[in-house]
Amino acid sequence: MKNERIYKMSFASVYPHYVTKAEKKGRTAEEVDTIIQWLTGYDQKGLKKQLDTKVTFETFFDEAPQLNPNVSKITGVICGYRVEEIEEPLMQKIRYLDKLVDELAKGKAMEKILRK
Structure with missing residues (x-):
């Protein structure tokens, strides 16, 4: 995998694609934000920043x-x-x-998504 290219991509450039994918299936941007916050620990203010x-994804x-x-x-x-078998820690987080x-x-x- 050409990981370096992905790591240097702007998270903000990919975020709208996450939202679009969810909204096409009747889900919301708020649900995408909830998932991101659950995974990373960011609050809404931190995510917006x-x-x-x-x-970049790396940062x-x-x-x-x-x-x-x-x-x-x-x-x-x-x-x-398989996400659980990805050895590169940053790539594994992106794939999560x-x-x-x-x-x-x-x-x-x-x-279920938030593994409760």
Whole structure:
């Protein structure tokens, strides 16, 4: 995988695609934000700041207050890779987020997405 290119991408440039994917399936931007906040520990203000300053994925996850302790419960395949087997820590975090947004778009209940 060409990870370096993904790591240097602006999180703000990909965020609208997460929202669009969710909204096409009847979900909301607020639900996407909830997922991101659950995963990263950002609050709404912190998430907005990261979007406004157009940080890279690398910076976005480096500055995340705290990765949710339940991330190990996120399993399955995304982009042809099992998320629990991805060895590169940053790529695994990015794929965790992709997987959660994918679950949202597929209609999974928020309680299950947030591993409650």
